[in-house]
Amino acid sequence: MLETSARLLQLLSLLQLRRDWTSGDLAERLGVSTRTVRTDVGKLRSLGYPVEARPGVAGGYRLAAGTAMPPLVLDxxxxxxxxxxxxxxxxxxxxxxxxxxxxxxxxxxxxxxxxxxxxxxxxxATSVVPGGDPAPDLEVLGGVAAAIRSGERLRFRYAAHDGAESSRHTEPHRLVRWGSRWYLLAWDLDRVDWRVFRVDRIALRPPTGARFRPRVIPEDAVLRHVVARVGRATWRYRATILVHAAPEDVVAKVDSPLEVEAGGPDVSRLEVGSDDPDRLALWIAQLGWDVEVLEGPELAAAFDRLAARFRRAARGTPEQEPEPASAPTSR
Incomplete structure (x- = not known):
């Protein structure tokens, strides 16, 4: 009985994971026969879960919306x-x-x-007091997430950073959140290559209904690809820095998937970027290690401004301009 109950929960989780399943795929994932899958689907239906069946040789099942909430211990x-x-x-x-x-x-x-x-x-009916970062469009996020989960091709209008708009036909693969922004990694069918899209610049079109088989790409490769594309495409300011710490320590502490290279004994070299060099300088300072700016005059100037601000804070008074020397008085 416990084994059957656990299998029913696993079956329900699979049906929620993506839109369509064949009987063979479910049987393989559960390690049972297709006959047992049919029996378990019947048990889920008896519990109120609206599982639809598709007839035919390649038939299967999907979890659909019902007329009432299934018994999820929620009213x-x-x-x-x-x-x-x-x-x-x-x-x-x-x-x-x-x-x-x-x-x-x-x-x-x-x-x-x-x-x-x-x-x-x-x-x-709800308003949110605006903060420093814009809130994502939940409808667009939900539409993209649903297309990824169900393996459905996605069409949308996309506005590039220069304002140019284009029509995109994609196979969505992964949503990635970096800072306050969301990005979509997708295979662009027209350009035959991976592309990264800012979700806040996407205007969804009606669902295509066309399915695709997801391409295999490791999770760490997803992050590296997004970071590389986003950095090249959107950073207004870039810099190369040396951090006086071992690469493994920098990777463990940096809360961004940046590529870190060894620059010598206990020294790390990395390329960083931002639209705001002052915020970037503050972020680097918070790492707690000595840093050298190898390339990037904007970042170097931002460190000068940050150092001056810290000196004023330490004195507790705003920095005063030096008074001009007074002329000697004649006697």
Whole structure:
């Protein structure tokens, strides 16, 4: 009984992971026969989970929205509260935004229409005091995340950093959050290459319905690709610095997937960039190691300004301009 219950939970998790599954794929993932899959699907239906079947040789199953919430130990009010909370978490900076977004997409997939309308009403009636970073468009994020999860091709209008717009036809692969911004790594079908898109510059078009087989790319390669493309395309200021610390220590402390090279014994060399050299200088200073600027006059000037500001703070008074020397008095 315990084995069967655990398998039902695993089956439910798989059905929530992507839109369509064949009987053979589910049987292989669960380590059972297709007959057992059919039996387990029947048990999920008896519990209220709306699992749809597709007929034919390549038929399979999908988890659809039903007329009532399935028994997730949540009533309607709780389901709405969870959805609103996940939406708020997806907009925040707590380090779990993508997880919250994925969970929200799973929840809304099985949420009946009248509850989705309640969630949307709360979103539309809520204002957020603006801060330093713009909040992501949750509708666009959710649409992109759903396309990634279901393996569906994505069409959208994209505005480049210079304002030029283009139409894109892609196979979305991964959402990456870097700082306050979200990026989409996708295979551009027209350009036959990987491309990185800022999500806040995407205007989604209606779903294509066309499926694709995801290309295999390791997670660390995803981050390196996004960092390389974003740095080249969007940094206004770039610099090369030496950090007087071992590369492994720098990698462990730097909260960004930057490439760090050995520059000598206990010395690391890395290329950094930003739209604001003053913020970049402050971030580097917070690492707590001695730094040398090899290339990047804007960053060097920012360090001078930061040092002067710290000196004024240490004295507790604003720095005063030196008074001109007085002329000698005649007697």
């Amino acid at each position: 309607d009010d709780e389901a709405v509260a969870v959805a609103i909370g996940l939406a708020a978490a997806a907009r925040g900076a707590l380090g779990a935004e993508e997880t919250a977004l994925t969970a929200l997409a799973k929840l809304e997939q099985v949420m009946p229409a009248h509850l989705r309308r309640r969630v949307e009403a709360v979103r539309e």
